[in-house]
Amino acid sequence: MSKTVEITSPAAFAELLKSSQIVVVDFYADWCAPCKRIAPIFERLSQALSRPNQVTFAKVNTEQQKDVAAANSITSLPTFIVFRNGKIVDKVEGADPKQLQNMLQKLNQDVKSLGGEAGGSGGGGGGGTWRGADLPRGYSDITDQIEVQRSELLNYDPDTGGVRVLFDTAKPSALSGGKAPAKKDWIESDTDEQLLLFMPFQSMLKLHTIQLTSIPPPGDDDEDDEVPMRPRTIKLFTNKPHNLGFDEAEDLSATQEIILSEKDWSAEGTANIPLRFVKFQNITSLVVFVEDGDGEGERTRLDRVRLIGETGERREMGKLEKIGDEPGE
Structure with missing residues (x-):
């Protein structure tokens, strides 16, 4: 089941920004072909990285939520925005694979700074991302x-x-x-x-x-x-x-x-x-x-x-x- 939240009102969007430390938003429209093509990628990211009250993936239909789109200066589709503590920290306009990849890498660092990678099962050790050896320099x-x-x-x-x-x-x-x-x-x-x-x-x-x-x-x-x-x-x-x-x-x-x-x-x-x-x-x-x-x-x-x-x-x-x-x- 998808963990992606569909935004239904400006109030719901504002509440989400307050309740989750990191929010990743896909601004799209039903008529937008690139939006449809990249949607499965966004869903997989949502499944892998979502964490309750910490990392949330959301979608905003710009035709239905024009006030939310206008408040975030959406001028092209799709647009992806990363919010941290309610403030915009990254933005990608259009379906550019390289830019999206860069945004994802930055997001991973943000997730790790919360005390562990998203999607972990918690296991027997508790708390945080564990590795048994140091990372090679540059990787x-x-x-x-x-x-x-x-x-x-x-x-x-x-x-x-x-x-x-x-x-x-x-x-x-x-x-x-x-x-x-x-x-x-x-x-x-x-x-x-x-x-x-x-x-x-x-x-x-x-x-x-x-x-x-x-x-x-x-x-x-x-x-x-x-x-x-x-x-x-x-x-x-x-x-x-x-x-x-x-x-x-x-x-x-x-x-x-x-x-x-x-x-x-x-x-x-x-x-x-x-x-x-x-x-x-x-x-x-x-x-x-x-x-x-x-x-x-x-x-x-x-x-x-x-x-x-x-x-x-x-x-x-x-x-x-x-x-x-x-x-x-």
């Missing part, structure tokens, strides 16, 4: 560009968390101490040690680094085969339209293959894996194949996945014309 966390609803995880134990917990913005419960959470905020493999994770993206990405967090519980010599392992051999595949099968993943040539050892894991259980940047340009999806674990056990464990890099143009946007332009042939 940002772009995990929020993953289309979580279309992501797929194969061969995981259903008694552990599903694919969503891997992208949780909260600190893993295994690092928080205290009582274990009622619902496990990590995943473990099921029938053997292999895992296959498919992640499609909202936009084309340039991937610089992938950060994997794995925090197995301590064990003893008598139960080493029962304690889940950290991943050891990892194969990455780019731009696949869907997940691979296990036999396929074993046979295909990977975009990059990584073999991790104990020294690669930080004190917080995170492996910071630099990628061959030239091979990870203009990426629309990523498959992570955990081929085996580091030990003698039968299961592997993952607590978090973070993607580090740069965002590019949004997919499925096509050519978007400003108001007054003729549609392309």
